[in-house]
Amino acid sequence: MQRLNKQDNYPVYYDGLAAHIILQSAICSKDLNDGTEKDFIQCHICSIMSNACKVLRNRFYLLHNLKKDEISNKKSASMNMLGYVLGQVCTLNCKHCCEKTPYFPVSNKTQVPAGEVIKDIHQVVNACEFLTILEFVGGEPFLHKELFLILKDALNLNNVGFINVFTNGTVKPSDKLCEVLNDRRITVYISNYSKTLSVEHAEKVNATEEMLIKYNVHYLYGTAKSWQEFLSFDFVDYEEQELRKRFINCFLHSCNRLHRGILYHCPHQYAGAVLNKIPDDCDTVKIYENNLSSLVEKLDKFRKADCINACKYCALPFDAPMVTAGIQLDKVN
Secondary structure, eight states: OHHHHHOSSOOOOSOHHHHHHHHHHHHHHHHHHHTOOOOTHHHHHHOOTTOOOHHHHHHHHHHTTOOHHHHHTSOOBOOOEEEEEOBSOOSOOBTTOTTOGGGSOGGGOOBOOHHHHHHHHHHHHTTBSOEEEEEEESSOGGGOTTHHHHHHHHHTOTTEEEEEEEEOSOSOOOHHHHHHHOSTTEEEEEOOOTTTOOHHHHHHHHHHHHHHHHTTOOEEEOOOOEEEOOOOOOOOOOOHHHHHHHHHHOTTTTOOEEETTEEESSHHHHHHHHTTOSOOOSSSEETTSSOHHHHHHHHHHHHTOSOOGGGGGOOTTTSOOEEETTOBOSSOO
16 A cells, blocks of 8 residues: 555556455555454455455454464365355245256255254364355255254354355344344345345345344345356356366356255356256265365365366356346246
């Protein structure tokens, strides 16, 4: 910041987001060094999709009373985030659902029991240095009757920073759940389907917001009213260099979705594998297959991947058209 202020001619940035992150990081570093408290929800407004903000991580070290030297000396994976798919049960049937939930057969639409979710998360977290972000997605997470137990356990993990819960907002959270959600490390993200929701659904979203406000829960109401449509699992015949380019430019490539003991790179890979739409490959991690040391190595290899087989069956990021968020299917499985 000081160097920029001294220059007569400011440099031209072609990547506005990169410039923003660099400058914001300098401001946040100064705040951290000065001992200035910061509301973690501001980090969502900034941008946490890269999941690799060192200043944010240092804030969590301080919050958990962790010493960086003690952590870095441990043999552990350097993953930054983990997203758990709690199940395929939902109140909506979004045609362009990221996790393809409406396209699961009824017999496959289940919720993962709390004990299994907790065990899976512990298995991965124990192999990691520090997870800046732990996310819970569905289906609809607020339909999971034991979500409060899962979140309470997650809050006790001292090498986990943010905890995000994604909801469509149509399920009013219980008092018991809201009591747990009222933690500075938890943020509830309500998807914005305002262009497509019925009046009835909109009223449910309002009721959810009122409940979150009542319990002082940190929440965001999404601004994005459009999605990209990548439902197809058709094979795309691209050269390896093009596939690498697609992977690195895909906003979902580091979502790290965990479901029933298997770690996937993204929602498309998860849905394609579970629905048998893409061939089996070696790009996933079966977290109970080997001992902890082996899992650390596999997670590091997983994080460093520059392309995966599932990219051959996906339209993202360049060929997926924009669509209105939350369009509902008339008929579902």
